[in-house]
Amino acid sequence: LGHAMTAVLLPVSPDVQAFGGVSAWRDQQIAEAVALFEAGNYSEAHTLAMDSLSTTRPGSSAQAVREGGQGASLQPADAWRDALDDVAAAHEDVGDPERAEALYLRMLAWREGAEHYRQGHLGVAEQLFRKSPEYNTVQDATWFLQTLSPNDGHAVANVVGLLALGTEVAAKAMVAVWTLALRPQQRPKISECGGLELVAKAVADHVKHAELQTAGLGALRLLCTGHHLAHKNRRTLVFKLGGAEALAASLRFHATDPEVQREGCGALRAIATGNPSGARRLLDVGGVGLCLSAVAGCPLDDHVGEAAYSALKALQCASEAGSRAGTAMAEDLEAVVEAQLRREREAGLRFCEEQLSPGAGGQRVAQQTLLGFASVFLEDESIRHRALGLVEPVVKCMQGMPGHAKVQLACCHVLCQLTSQHLAQGEGAIRVAKIGALGLMCQAMRDLPCNVELQETVIEVLLNVTKNNNEFKTIAVKAGGIPATITAMRRFPKHASLQEHAIGALTNLCDTIGRSQTCAKIGGVDAIIAALSRFTQVGNIAELACIALCMFCDDAQLRTQVSKSGALPIARTLSKSASSRGVQRWASELLKELSPEGLIPHAPTAA
Numbered sequence: 001l002g003h004a005m006t007a008v009l010l011p012v013s014p015d016v017q018a019f020g021g022v023s024a025w026r027d028q029q030i031a032e033a034v035a036l037f038e039a040g041n042y043s044e045a046h047t048l049a050m051d052s053l054s055t056t057r058p059g060s061s062a063q064a065v066r067e068g069g070q071g072a073s074l075q076p077a078d079a080w081r082d083a084l085d086d087v088a089a090a091h092e093d094v095g096d097p098e099r100a101e102a103l104y105l106r107m108l109a110w111r112e113g114a115e116h117y118r119q120g121h122l123g124v125a126e127q128l129f130r131k132s133p134e135y136n137t138v139q140d141a142t143w144f145l146q147t148l149s150p151n152d153g154h155a156v157a158n159v160v161g162l163l164a165l166g167t168e169v170a171a172k173a174m175v176a177v178w179t180l181a182l183r184p185q186q187r188p189k190i191s192e193c194g195g196l197e198l199v200a201k202a203v204a205d206h207v208k209h210a211e212l213q214t215a216g217l218g219a220l221r222l223l224c225t226g227h228h229l230a231h232k233n234r235r236t237l238v239f240k241l242g243g244a245e246a247l248a249a250s251l252r253f254h255a256t257d258p259e260v261q262r263e264g265c266g267a268l269r270a271i272a273t274g275n276p277s278g279a280r281r282l283l284d285v286g287g288v289g290l291c292l293s294a295v296a297g298c299p300l301d302d303h304v305g306e307a308a309y310s311a312l313k314a315l316q317c318a319s320e321a322g323s324r325a326g327t328a329m330a331e332d333l334e335a336v337v338e339a340q341l342r343r344e345r346e347a348g349l350r351f352c353e354e355q356l357s358p359g360a361g362g363q364r365v366a367q368q369t370l371l372g373f374a375s376v377f378l379e380d381e382s383i384r385h386r387a388l389g390l391v392e393p394v395v396k397c398m399q400g401m402p403g404h405a406k407v408q409l410a411c412c413h414v415l416c417q418l419t420s421q422h423l424a425q426g427e428g429a430i431r432v433a434k435i436g437a438l439g440l441m442c443q444a445m446r447d448l449p450c451n452v453e454l455q456e457t458v459i460e461v462l463l464n465v466t467k468n469n470n471e472f473k474t475i476a477v478k479a480g481g482i483p484a485t486i487t488a489m490r491r492f493p494k495h496a497s498l499q500e501h502a503i504g505a506l507t508n509l510c511d512t513i514g515r516s517q518t519c520a521k522i523g524g525v526d527a528i529i530a531a532l533s534r535f536t537q538v539g540n541i542a543e544l545a546c547i548a549l550c551m552f553c554d555d556a557q558l559r560t561q562v563s564k565s566g567a568l569p570i571a572r573t574l575s576k577s578a579s580s581r582g583v584q585r586w587a588s589e590l591l592k593e594l595s596p597e598g599l600i601p602h603a604p605t606a607a
Helices: 003-010 015-016 030-036 042-056 061-067 076-095 097-118 123-135 138-146 153-162 166-181 184-192 195-205 210-223 232-241 243-253 258-272 278-282 287-297 303-320 327-356 364-377 383-402 405-418 426-434 438-447 452-465 471-476 481-491 497-508 513-521 524-534 543-551 555-562 566-578 581-596
Strands: none
Touching: 015 138, 030 243, 061 513, 076 278, 097 123, 097 232, 097 481, 097 555, 138 153, 138 166, 138 405, 153 166, 153 184, 153 210, 166 184, 166 195, 166 513, 184 195, 184 210, 184 232, 195 210, 195 232, 210 243, 210 258, 210 303, 210 581, 232 243, 232 258, 232 278, 243 258, 243 287, 243 555, 243 581, 258 278, 258 287, 258 303, 258 497, 278 287, 278 303, 287 303, 287 327, 287 364, 303 327, 327 364, 364 383, 383 405, 383 438, 405 426, 405 438, 405 452, 426 438, 426 452, 426 471, 438 471, 438 481, 452 471, 452 481, 452 497, 471 481, 471 497, 481 497, 481 524, 497 513, 497 524, 497 543, 513 543, 513 555, 524 555, 524 566, 543 566, 543 581, 555 566, 555 581, 566 581
């Protein structure tokens, strides 16, 4: 490698020497131009190549460019590429196109190798130096890619080297890298051969090439997940290779290309998952906005929506401090980043509300994803009170797509968040009840009886909305809330959290003798006692169940039914051995209601 670098920095290219010096190039000016290029003097190399071209072929297009004055306005970042183009073009014009193509490919590989060497990517540089003499034509370099399969791990080193050989070759090589990376066992080898560095650079350099971007972003996603070097790759990509900036540039340039957006959002998720510092970097380059834009630009693509949702969810870890940070530093970092996230979330909620409004004319896929976005943003309880404007467009979505499981579930989840755990939850409950959402949600329970998540979410909304409000209790009863809740309890008897919410909702709804009798007739008492028997030690189920059964015992007929259903022995046991004082208290009350004497004395336990 040291010998190779010495050759790179000499004034005469080793490729020139390999071809026999000046005679190999067949022109003194071209040989000098090559030497100048290798020495890094791109401006003079460009000028000399143009002089040679105008001498050998006065009518060439390159001469026209020179005469037009464009050669003098080269940007420093592109000077070496333009000089290389002109050196190769000059050699092609003296009658040797094959040697011109070889010159271009080999010198491109050497130039990229030298650049990676200076940046400290020694493995990448060595790979390029070793492979450059093999590059004669594009066909020679890429012929084996035609039959490449994900299992061809032996070809990794050859494929990775091709990423440095210009857009045409790099696009083919990028698809090959993605193909090889489909197998997790190939990903460490790709990484060790410099694949991560070259993929990231190709994505940054060839932003306009959609196929290369799709494959490149997909390759970055795969190289950042599923193998023992994945965590290291995530950090290297973000903090050493400019991966966040390259990713953002690609997504912005190809805003309406579903394949680029899908793979780009997948890469966002891969980088951010379990990597708070990486998530913060992505946040700084506009990661949240990129997720929103992906759905706005590709509203009909399910896969884009799913990828954008997953990426947005992964970005929420940005406020987490690393394990090495001290307590004070962690608190400061969390406060700063959480404030930034809160601003992003509030802006995101406004975007969702605008896009979901009835006049926006959104597509089903976009609406589904936007509802998911809103749910992610609303996990921050501190901003829920600012999002009550979402109630109306969410209800409109429910009305417009009855029976669609994903849309209905997403709508119910957002409404559940808007009616709990925030400063204006009472106002949220009022809006949900008065706009007719309870009827739509109970219908969703009937339409999708096997969706346990939807069933529990609706029951939780019933619990939230009917708390201490007789008007809303009546609305919920008329909507069919009682039978829907009992049906869910019977269908999912082993689901503890659903049972707990359901008992709480029935306690709210059945606070009159008539409603209690209706509940008992359709199996409400049996469902509550079944939950009590199964989950006596889980959550607040025992206490809530005892409270509900005590309420039923206000009616003599229902008291008899409760007793016959097996509540008495359970109440006796809980009144003596329950670990919670609240459970003991209500179990004792239930025992009093059910005992023939009205009271069964029971000695207090020793302190």
